[in-house]
Amino acid sequence: MASAHSSLSHDGRRTELREFLRSRRARVSPGDVQMPDSGRRRTPGLRREEVAVLAGVGVSWYTWLEQGRDIKVSGQVLDAIARVLLLGSAERAHLYRLAGLNPPPAPSAPSVEPSPEVRRLLEAWSPRSGYVRDRHWNFTAVNDAARVVFGYHENDHNCLVSFFTNARQRVLHQHWAEAAPDVTAAFRADAARYPDDPEFGRIAADLAAVSPEFAELWARHDVAEHTSAVKAIDHPDAGTMIFDATLLPLPEHPGHHLVLHNPRPGTGTQQRMESLLRQHSLVGATPRMSGHCPLRGHAPRIGGMNNSSQQMKAVTIPEFGGAEVLRVATVPVPEPGPGQVAIDVAYAGANFAEVLYRRGVVDVPLPFVPGIEVAGRIRAVGEGVEDVAVGQQVAALSIVDSGGYAEVVVTSADLVVPLDAFVIGMDVAAALPSNSTTAFLVLDRVARVEPGERVLIHAAAGGVGSQLGQAARLLGADRVVGTVGSAAKVETAKRFGYDEVITRDRIADAGEFDVVVDVVGGPARRASLDRLAPMGRLVVMGNASGAEDVGIPANELWFTNKTVSGFNLAAFSAAFPKETRQALRRAVAAAAAGDLRVEVETLPLEQAAEAHRRIESGTTTGKLVLKVAGE
Structure with a gap:
């Protein structure tokens, strides 16, 4: 020793x-x-x-x-x-x-609730941000200022996991890429203090499975120890703010830390922070804790639900696993906060994203209410919402916080489109927010398709593929080709605006393209790059095949004048909600005018498990929606 x-x-x-x-x-x-x-x-x-x-x-x-x-x-x-x-x-x-030896670590619980004294200290620190994290970096207490300034929600239960998987955190942190290696190295240093604790390894393995960036950094085996740091964030409502963060160990609970943030002098952060918190009534108010963040294995509130006495029906994920784990449950009705609306859901779209939630690929607290898109009527509006009214029929994305598989969902007012000016069924309206919005954003905002260009779309018969082909045609593409996984899907895909539909094993003979959109991954991704013409653009937006990631050498892009871009609707919606709403409105208008065809099949909410099974089987075509209530 x-x-x-x-x-x-x-x-x-x-x-x-x-x-x-x-x-x-x-x-x-x-x-x-x-x-x-x-x-x-x-x-x-x-x-x-x-x-x-x-x-x-x-x-x-x-x-x-x-x-x-x-x-x-x-x-x-x-x-x-x-x-x-x-x-x-x-x-x-x-x-x-x-005796000249290092004392062994004192036995301690990996996670305990903060003492009343620590909670009072955290409350007194408000309106400045602070939180407590345990040995495994799980949040055990977060003050309201930290929720507002750093965007921590009920879905954020672990500092490390949220940093790498939460779209808000990635957008918020001004120097995310530069901070990521230090964050990973600090977690490895903490893990080394408890070599017999398997939870560190489990957290790292689970995170590496869903975050290529973390997997690469974790494999370096770098270690670092920090008791202080500088955090620069770009807040969507307050602009740039810079904080000095200090980690204070809690000796009575080894491994636990109190993390406090101070506005850095001379940066204007103090004034911007106070203005932001004043909007949320946190400056001059009695300091309080808004409740601790849920820990793995504890019983968190469902999908950001509040403690309302009203109850509603919802499909929940009580544990990760196959489709059979989905359960119909009674949960509290959520209430909208500032800038949010509550929607009485008529229909909810069923998507592969919700399958990933259920499998545990995406870090969410359990039990969890999935559902990233809905159509229904405005039930209530939060403070500051002026462009929608109670009773209006709307199509909406609930992708940022989920919760659509329920009778009531809360989402940002910036992700809602009123349907007053359109003649469209609510089942079709529920099928548009995810796939159709994605189609317009990917092709217009990311790939920037020009009239006369040639476009190749993979998984052409699927939910998003059926919309991408039509969107490419509406944007003026001259030749639109789709690929499918089996010959049985060729005729189905041809109904969605494609000039030609081929099986993916024939892609080498398909010619050159200016734009390729790949949701499949694996061999199709490498073949897609090969099919790009000079100045061609490959957009990566999924890995439905589940294959290993495909490395694309940057020098190859340099020498061949090709571009590879990525698109994730959840991250884009969190960063650019108003632009997302414009794309959704465009999709609704196109569908109402008959320019965008959506083939919808409806199942009752109680059959959400069946919808998931069919999505996972890869045999679905068009769009599955769940009927929640009457229109």
Whole structure:
């Protein structure tokens, strides 16, 4: 065991060790350690030979130790002596240090609720941001200021997982890519302190499975320790804010830290922060905790639900697994916050994204209400919402916080499109927000399709593929080709605006394209790059095949004048909600005018598991929607 650094000199430590052991021995009576008392003693406490016998060491050796002689000692022997002398944890650690050894970590629970004193400190820190995290970086308490400033929601239960998988966090942090290696290295350093704790490995393995960036950084085995950091964020409502973050260990709970944020002087952060918090009534208000973030294995609130006394029906994910884990449950009705609306859901779209939630590929708290798109009527509006009214029929994305498989869902007013000006069925309206919005954003915003260009779409018969082909045609593409996984889907895909539909094994003979959209991954991704013409654009927006990631050398793009871009609707919606709404409105208008065909099949909400099975089987065509209530 390595020697411990001490502010005492070598001789000073031996002197202190002698006095410490004598004082501890003097306070222990024979009866304290179940020894018979032989009568009167000249000095109080145990004799040296009694300590030696009870500890299982030689009498001479223990005498030398207590005399402060320069002898070698092991942790096992020190533990035995500490047991005999009835030392507490702090005294045991002190004994180790005086003997020149590093004390072993004190036994501790991996996660405990903050003490009342720590909670009061966190509350008093408001309106500045702060939170408490446990050994595994799970949040155990978050003050309201941190929720507003850093966008922590009920779905965020682990600092590390949220940093790599939460779209809001990736957009919010000004230097996310630069911070990611340090964050990963700090987590590895913490894991090394508890080599026998398997939870660190499980968290890392689960996160590496869904985050290529984390997987790459974790494989480096870098370590780093930080007690302070600078956090620069670009808040959508307040602009740039820069904070000094300080990590304070909580000695009574080893591994737990109180993380406090101070606005950096001279950056204008203090003023912007106070203005932001004033909008949420947190400046000048009585400091309070809004409740602790849920931990894995605890019972979190469902999908951001509040404690409303009203109840509703919802399909929940109580545990990760196959379609059979989906359950119809009664849960609290959510209420809209500032900038949000509550919608009485008529129909909810069923998507592959919700399958990923159910499988546990995406980090969500359990139980969880899935559902990323709906159509229904506005039930209530939050503070500051002016462009929609109670009773209006709407199509909406609930992709940022989910919750659509329920009678009521809450989402941002910026992701809602009123249907007053359109003649369209509510079942069709529920089928548009995810796939059709994605189609217009991918082709117009990302790929920037020009009239006369050639476009190739993979998975042409699927939900998003059926919309991509038609959107490409509406944007003026001259030749639109789709691929499918089997010959049985060719005729189905041809109904959605494609000039030609081929099976994916024929892609090498399909010619050159200006734009390729790939949701499949694996071999199709490499083949797609090969089919790009000079100045061609490949847009990656899925990995339905489940294949290993395909590396694309940057030098190849350089030499061939090709571009590869990515698109994720959840991340885009969180970063650019108003632009997302414009694309949704465009999709609704096209569908209402008959320019965008959506083939809808309806199932009752109670058959959500069946919808998931059919999506996972890869045999579905068009769009599945769940009927929640009457229109």
